[in-house]
Amino acid sequence: MKLKEKAKILDELAMDKALERMAHEVIEKTAPGVQTVVVGIKSRGAYIGNRLADKIKNISGTRPNVGALDITLYRDDLTQVSEQPTVHATEIDFDIDRKRVILVDDVLFTGRTIRCALDALIDFGRPAEIQLAVLIDRGHRELPIRADYVGKNVPTSMKETVDVRLKESDGKDEVVLCEKV
Amino acid sequence: MSQKTIWTKKDLLGLEYLSKEEIEHILYTAASFKEVTTRQVKKVPALRGKTVVNLFYEPSTRTRMSFELAAKRLSADVINMEIEASSVKKGETLIDTGRNIEALKIDIIVVRHSCSGAPNILARSVKSSVVNAGDGWHEHPTQALLDMFTLKSKLGRIEGLNVSIIGDIAHSRVARSNIWGLTKLGAKVTVCAPKMLIPEGIEKMGVKVTSKLDEALEGADAINVLRMQFERDSGAAFPSKLEYFKDFGITKERLKQCKPDIVVMHPGPINRGIEMSSEVADGKNSVILEQVTNGIAVRMAVLYLVGLVKEGAR
Amino acid sequence: MKYLIKGGRVIDPSRDVDGVFDILVSDGKISEIGPSIQAKDAKEIDVSGMIVAPGLIDMHVHLREPGREDEETVATGTRAAVKGGFTTVVCMPNTEPALDNADILRKLKAIVAKDAIVNVLPAGAITIGRLGKELADIKAMVKEGIVAISDDGSSVEDASLMSKALNGAKSAGIVVIEHCEDAALSGKGVMNHGFVSTKAGLRGISNESEYKRIERDIGLAEKAGARIHIAHVSCKESVEVIRKAKKRGVNVTAETAPHYFALTDECCATYDTNTKINPPLRTAEDVAAIKIALADGTIDVIASDHAPHTDCEKDVEFDLAPFGKIGLESSLGVSVLELILGKVLTWRQLVEKFSTNPARILGLKSGTLKRGASADITVIDPKKEYTIKADLLESKSRNSPFIGRSMTGRAVHMFVSGEPVMLNEKIL
Numbered sequence: 019m020k021l022k023e024k025a026k027i028l029d030e031l032a033m034d035k036a037l038e039r040m041a042h043e044v045i046e047k048t049a050p051g052v053q054t055v056v057v058g059i060k061s062r063g064a065y066i067g068n069r070l071a072d073k074i075k076n077i078s079g080t081r082p083n084v085g086a087l088d089i090t091l092y093r094d095d096l097t098q099v100s101e102q103p104t105v106h107a108t109e110i111d112f113d114i115d116r117k118r119v120i121l122v123d124d125v126l127f128t129g130r131t132i133r134c135a136l137d138a139l140i141d142f143g144r145p146a147e148i149q150l151a152v153l154i155d156r157g158h159r160e161l162p163i164r165a166d167y168v169g170k171n172v173p174t175s176m177k178e179t180v181d182v183r184l185k186e187s188d189g190k191d192e193v194v195l196c197e198k199v
Numbered sequence: 200m201s202q203k204t205i206w207t208k209k210d211l212l213g214l215e216y217l218s219k220e221e222i223e224h225i226l227y228t229a230a231s232f233k234e235v236t237t238r239q240v241k242k243v244p245a246l247r248g249k250t251v252v253n254l255f256y257e258p259s260t261r262t263r264m265s266f267e268l269a270a271k272r273l274s275a276d277v278i279n280m281e282i283e284a285s286s287v288k289k290g291e292t293l294i295d296t297g298r299n300i301e302a303l304k305i306d307i308i309v310v311r312h313s314c315s316g317a318p319n320i321l322a323r324s325v326k327s328s329v330v331n332a333g334d335g336w337h338e339h340p341t342q343a344l345l346d347m348f349t350l351k352s353k354l355g356r357i358e359g360l361n362v363s364i365i366g367d368i369a370h371s372r373v374a375r376s377n378i379w380g381l382t383k384l385g386a387k388v389t390v391c392a393p394k395m396l397i398p399e400g401i402e403k404m405g406v407k408v409t410s411k412l413d414e415a416l417e418g419a420d421a422i423n424v425l426r427m428q429f430e431r432d433s434g435a436a437f438p439s440k441l442e443y444f445k446d447f448g449i450t451k452e453r454l455k456q457c458k459p460d461i462v463v464m465h466p467g468p469i470n471r472g473i474e475m476s477s478e479v480a481d482g483k484n485s486v487i488l489e490q491v492t493n494g495i496a497v498r499m500a501v502l503y504l505v506g507l508v509k510e511g512a513r
Numbered sequence: 514m515k516y517l518i519k520g521g522r523v524i525d526p527s528r529d530v531d532g533v534f535d536i537l538v539s540d541g542k543i544s545e546i547g548p549s550i551q552a553k554d555a556k557e558i559d560v561s562g563m564i565v566a567p568g569l570i571d572m573h574v575h576l577r578e579p580g581r582e583d584e585e586t587v588a589t590g591t592r593a594a595v596k597g598g599f600t601t602v603v604c605m606p607n608t609e610p611a612l613d614n615a616d617i618l619r620k621l622k623a624i625v626a627k628d629a630i631v632n633v634l635p636a637g638a639i640t641i642g643r644l645g646k647e648l649a650d651i652k653a654m655v656k657e658g659i660v661a662i663s664d665d666g667s668s669v670e671d672a673s674l675m676s677k678a679l680n681g682a683k684s685a686g687i688v689v690i691e692h693c694e695d696a697a698l699s700g701k702g703v704m705n706h707g708f709v710s711t712k713a714g715l716r717g718i719s720n721e722s723e724y725k726r727i728e729r730d731i732g733l734a735e736k737a738g739a740r741i742h743i744a745h746v747s748c749k750e751s752v753e754v755i756r757k758a759k760k761r762g763v764n765v766t767a768e769t770a771p772h773y774f775a776l777t778d779e780c781c782a783t784y785d786t787n788t789k790i791n792p793p794l795r796t797a798e799d800v801a802a803i804k805i806a807l808a809d810g811t812i813d814v815i816a817s818d819h820a821p822h823t824d825c826e827k828d829v830e831f832d833l834a835p836f837g838k839i840g841l842e843s844s845l846g847v848s849v850l851e852l853i854l855g856k857v858l859t860w861r862q863l864v865e866k867f868s869t870n871p872a873r874i875l876g877l878k879s880g881t882l883k884r885g886a887s888a889d890i891t892v893i894d895p896k897k898e899y900t901i902k903a904d905l906l907e908s909k910s911r912n913s914p915f916i917g918r919s920m921t922g923r924a925v926h927m928f929v930s931g932e933p934v935m936l937n938e939k940i941l
Contacts (some may be wrong), residue, residue, distance in 0.1 A: 088231060091243040091503075102204045102507050104224070105500075107231040141240040215712065292829050314830035315714035316784030324828075335832070337714030372714060399717065400708030 021179060021196040027154070027172055028193040036169035037066070040151055041073035043167050044120060052146065055083045055114060058122040059135050060106055063087075065186040066153055067122035082120075085110030092134035114143040120167075124182040126152040129163035154193060156180050206504045210322040210329040213338035214379035222380055225500050226348050232503070233496035235272065246273035246506050249306040253279045254296070255332070256312040261467065262332050262342075265491070266309045269498035275506070278305075293317055294324045301325040307506055310334075315372075328505040336370050342466050343376035345497040347384065349490050350421055353462050358385035363415040365391045365447060366425025366474060369398040373466045377423055378404050391415035393438055393447070412447050413456070421462035424449055424474045440473050449475040454484060462486055515539040516933065517552045518926075521560035521892060524861055525567055526869040527881040531861055536565060538888040541931030546882060558926060558936070560892050566864045567882045568600025568889025568929065570871040571841060573665070573690075573744060573768060573816035576602070576633070578624060579617070580609025585821040585909050587621075588628035590841070592907040593819070595935050597841040598924030600889035601632040601879055602819075603871075606643070607666040613638035613649040618657035630934050632889070634875070636661040636690060639678045645670050651681040660875045663690035665744060668726050670696060672733060679739040688766075688874060690742045691730050693751070694792065698722035703832055705778040705793040713782055715831060718793050724750035731758045731765050742874055743767040745818050747792040749802035756811045766874050767806075768814035770840060771847040772914075774803045774857075780914060786827045786834035787914040790818075804857045813870040815863075817844040821910030839908050843901055845893070846920030853895070854921065860895070892926035899923055907940070 028036065048054060054074075058067025064086035075081035088106040090096075096103075121135055132150060139148060151167035156174045172180060172195065181194045205224040214222065235243055251270040253263050263279065270277045282296075291299070293312070300308055307328045310318050315335030322329040333339040347357055354360060362381055368374045368390045381388050382405045389407040390397070391414070402408050409415055416422065427443060438446070454461065463475070463484040471477045479485060516538040523534040523546065535550040536543060545552075571594065577585040585593075594602050604621075606612035612621060612635055625633045637654035641647045643664045651662060662682055668691060669675040675691075682689045699722040704710050706717025727743055731754065734741035743755060746769045755767050772790060777797050780788040788794055806812040820837025827834050845867070852858040858866070868891075872880020879889050900919050903911045927935040934941055 091231075091235075091245040096245065096507055102206060102504070104205070105228050105231045105503070107234050109234075137244070141242065142238060292825070294828050312830070314832040316831045319784045320786075320828075320830065335714050369711075375712070375714065398711040399706060400711050403708050404712070 020199050022199050023194050024178065024197050025195045026192060027180070027195050028170060030191040033153070033169070033191050033193065036153065037069055038073055040167045040169060041070055041077055044070070044074060044151070045078050048118070052118050054118045054120060055085065055112060056120045056122060057085045057087050057110060057139065059131060060086050060088045062182055062184055062187060063123035065184050066124055070120070070122060070151065083112045085112065087135055087138055089131060089134040089138055092137045094130065094134070108138070110142060114139065114145045116144070116146045118147040118149065119145045120149050120151050122151045124153050125180050126150070126155045126165050127158060129159045129161040132163050133161055153182060154180050207508065209505060209508045210318070211340055211501055211505055212318050212322060212329065212331050214340050214343055214376045214383070215338065217383070219383045222344070222347075222383060225344055225497070225504065226351060228504060229344070229348050229493070229497045229500035232499040233493065235499070236492070236495055242272050242274055244274045245503050246270070246275035249275045249506050250304070251275045251277050251307045251309060251502065252300055252305050253277065254282070254300070254308050254310045255280065256282045256310070256317070257333070259311055259333070262311065265494045266332060266498050269495050269502055272495070273499055273502055273506075275502070293321060297321045297325045301327050307502060328508065330501060330505060333372055335372065336375070337372050338376045339372040340376050341494070341498055341501055342373050343380045344501070345490055345494040346377055346423060346464055346466070347380050348493045348497050349464065349486050350462060352493070353486060354420060357381060360386045360420045361389070361418050362386050362421045362423065363389040363391055363419045364423045364425065365412065365415055365449070367396045367428055368392045368401065368425070369396045370428055371425050373423075373425060378406055382406070389415050389419070391447070393443075412453065416453060416457050419457060419461060421464060422449065423464045423466075426466060426468070427470055427473050444473050448473065449479050451476065451478045451482070454479060460484070464490060467491065514932070515552060515555035516928070516931075517550060517555040517557045518565060518890065518892065519557055519559050519561070521563045521565035523565045523882065524864045525882040526861055526865045527567065527872075528883055530882070536882065536890070538890070538928060538931050541888060543882055543884055543886050543888050546884065560926065562894070562896070563925065564860060564893040564895055565882075566891045566893065567868045567872075567880050568927075569598050569845070569867040569891045570601040570603070570877070570880060571597070571599045571817050571819070571844065572603040572814060572871045572875060573770070574602040574604050574819040574841065575607065575821065575837070576604040577608065577821055579620065583823055583909075586628065587624050587633060589907060589909045590819070590821075591629045591631045591633065592940055593839070593841040594631045595927050595940055596907045596924070597817075597843070598845045598891045598893060598927065599631060599841065600891060600927060600929045601634060601877070602841075603634045603636055603660060603875065605663060605665045606636055606638040611638045611643045612636070613641050613643070613654075615650070615653045615657045618654060618659065622657065630940070631929050632879070634658070634660045634877075636663045636665070638662065639664040639669055639689065640674065643667060645674065648674065648677055648681065651685045651687075655685045655687060659687065660877065661688045661690045661742070663692065663744070665690065665692040667696070668692050668694045672729060675730065676733050676737055679734055679737040679741065683737065683739040686876070688740045688742050690744050692744050693723055693726035693730060695722045695726045698725065702793070703789060704781045705795050707778060707796060709778045709782055713784070715781070718791070720748040720750050720795070720799070723748055723792050724754050727751050727754050731755070731763055734765060735763050740764045740766070745770050745773070745792055745816075746803070746806070746812060747773045748795050748799040752802045752806040752811055756806070759811065766813045766870070767811065768816045769803050769807065769812050770816060770818045771844050771851070772838065772840070774800055774807070775847045775851050776914065784831045785914060786829070786831055787838055787912050789831060789834050789836055790838055791836035804852070804855070807852065807866065808857050808862070813866065813874065815844065815848055815866040816871070817841055821908055822912045823910055827912050837912065839906070839910055839913050842906055842908060843913060843915040843920070845924060846899075846901070846922055847915060849895065849922030850920055888928050888931035890928040891924050893922060894925045895922050897921065897923040897925065
């Protein structure tokens with residue numbers, strides 16, 4: 019399947035501004051006495067989660083704990099995919115009981131990845147609250163899942179894909195809309 | 200993006216048949232499963248709906264329990280079948296038993312058997328995955344994998360390490376699997392045993408051979424001390440228990456001549472006072488209990504990998 | 514019915530013949546052999562381009578009847594023999610019950626008369642029940658037609674009993690075929706003792722177990738002034754012992770089986786029980802030594818050691834499977850591949866190993882195409898290519914590591930006592 023780049027949705031500056039705004043929103047919605055932690059879904063969600071935590075520190079003075087979640091073992095399509103995915107380690111070395119967990123991912127699409135992440139988180143402990151932050155929401159939900167914090171809403175067709183590129187993994191910051199040809 | 204699948208085998212029969220890449224993949228996967236075992240809810244749904252049978256023709260509470268726990272933590276259903284030696288002669292052949300298990304649509308058969316090659320012939324006859332939990336003198340791949348996993352976690356690597364395996368090499372499946380695994384990953388292996396317990400041609404596996412414990416201990420980063428199998432019928436003349444302890448037993452004294460942080464391993468169960476003194480078994484260099492803990496993670500990795508191999512590969 | 518076998522390359526070492534000749538068969542005998550025979554009332558069989566040899570003799574075959582008819586019978590075994598190119602087989606006495614007395618031999622004779630389509634010559638047991646304790650009545654068995662005695666499957670462990678047997682055979686005028694193996698040394702071994710057995714974790718049988726027993730038996734035969742024939746020689750030390758003994762003038766002959774010059778112990782690494790044989794498959798060094806021994810005459814005979822076992826007996830753990838592989842239908846093909854195409858032997862030498870020498874050792878009138886001899890003839894197409902297929906085997910059992918292998922060289926026409934039993938690869 020070949021992909022053709024159609025349009026640039028966010029450039030480096032726009033991405034940074036979006037994350038800045040999301041950090042403000044997270045702080046705005048923080049109830050008094052509640053500790054917030056950030057858990058990013060591997061791998062890009064984890065990088066974004068780290069950036070979000072940094073921005074929260076810049077604004078509020080406190081950096082929330084950040085963890086990274088590998089959801090491979092919770093996928094519901096393990097027996098159907100043609101290539102067996104490699105399992106990576108989950109790194110959450112703090113307690114999530116009674117905390118407010120901000121789950122972070124790069125793109126929200128069908129919602130299945132988030133469902134897996136919820137299952138995994140519940141196995142880790144009993145958070146007081148789980149909220150979802152995503153950089154891009156591209157629609158086409160297959161499960162009743164919604165994001166609390168969204169960088170940008172991008173309506174897409176099923177022929178298109180949304181490619182999030184980050185300095186940490188891809189060398190540059192940008193979000194690109196591609197089409198399958 | 201699609202990722203080349205590293206693991207494509209429906210069975211794990213021995214480390215002789217694996218590439219360096221495949222072994223490293225198992226160890227890498229085991230690391231993530233180790234994390235699962237530190238959680239409060241030590242369970243993931245990866246093998247939910249799959250069934251694992253522990254088909255043990257040789258008694259073994261520990262290995263069986265380890266596999267059972269590993270399967271359950273992957274949310275698989277587990278059935279234990281312990282076959283008495285006497286009923287083998289009267290009862291079904293191995294292949295018939297295998298076919299019956301396959302007819303029950305069981306996904307993975309973990310088999311321990313006293314005949315070398317039994318898992319190999321079972322694997323050829325059934326579509327289910329077959330995992331070797333120890334066959335005769337041939338291989339005990341998951342033991343060697345957890346040994347290597349433990350080494351890696353203590354010393355950071357396998358490549359270039361000096362590892363000595365001490366004990367009844369001739370009749371040890373743990374020794375053979377370790378030799379395959381360690382040499383493939385670039386370790387320098389020495390085997391040490393009384394002359395009559397050194398098997399024919401073992402040096403062709405790329406190992407140094409000695410009957411002097413001092414030579415095996417010199418410069419070793421880790422030692423793997425094997426159980427002296429007094430109950431296994433070997434047909435060879437054995438040293439007495441006292442003689443063995445004197446010449447090959449690992450004691451605090453012996454360890455004094457070794458690197459201070461030498462890693463001491465043992466597949467268990469230990470014959471205290473024969474292969475090693477209690478002091479060493481419980482001492483600071485011993486990682487024996489960690490091996491047991493790591494065994495679960497490694498076996499989870501193995502069951503996960505073979506369990507998800509597609510229908511077409513069977 | 515007369516038959517004119519026309520235009521083939523006739524190879525008969527017994528008469529130093531190797532050339533293109535016609536052979537006329539009539540009244541069950543070779544009536545004429547010459548360059549261009551005219552015979553109007555004979556059925557002509559054109560064998561140009563083929564090799565015409567005195568009927569091949571497999572002097573080491575297990576027909577399993579009486580007792581293990583599930584593995585093979587005289588009927589199916591002799592069909593396999595014909596397919597393999599053999600007009601005569603010597604059947605070993607490790608049946609159930611053993612062929613150790615006149616009575617059982619008579620029963621076998623009756624079965625052979627009814628079911629066999631080639632000549633079946635029995636070997637009698639050396640000891641009663643093959644238990645190695647008491648000598649069987651050799652003279653009584655000779656009266657019922659045995660051509661040799663053997664406890665094959667086992668060696669006679671008791672040296673003094675073996676001496677007695679050698680003397681008994683000598684006075685009865687027959688040869689002792691000895692399965693040389695020191696049971697104490699082979700112990701519970703299941704394959705060759707070596708690097709492969711170390712890797713596979715299987716108990717090994719060392720060369721020692723074979724050659725030490727050969728040394729003992731040759732010594733006993735020398736002392737008794739008796740003949741001895743060593744069965745299935747597998748390793749280089751055994752070859753050396755036999756070579757030295759022949760130089761000294763000892764009346765010893767030896768045989769080997771095709772698997773000992775075609776396969777090595779590497780085959781056992783996959784735990785394929787069809788490679789579990791006694792004596793075991795050895796190393797490449799031993800294979801080379803066997804080939805040299807065939808070329809220089811140290812080994813006189815190639816015999817298959819055809820040992821049928823049912824699927825369910827062999828479909829088990831390597832340790833538990835019985836020893837043995839079938840061989841009648843692959844023996845010639847494997848030999849052509851390894852020895853003729855491998856440039857170890859000439860066709861003449863191959864015919865010696867398969868026909869001339871066995872006949873001489875057993876004192877048989879066959880193994881020759883001289884005028885007046887009983888017309889046992891094997892016609893081989895040396896260029897015929899075929900693959901050994903399990904479902905096309907005549908044998909009742911399928912335990913062969915050669916299944917699926919391509920071969921060149923096959924018997925296409927077979928005559929026993931002047932009558933065709935196979936024409937164009939079809940058994941009549």
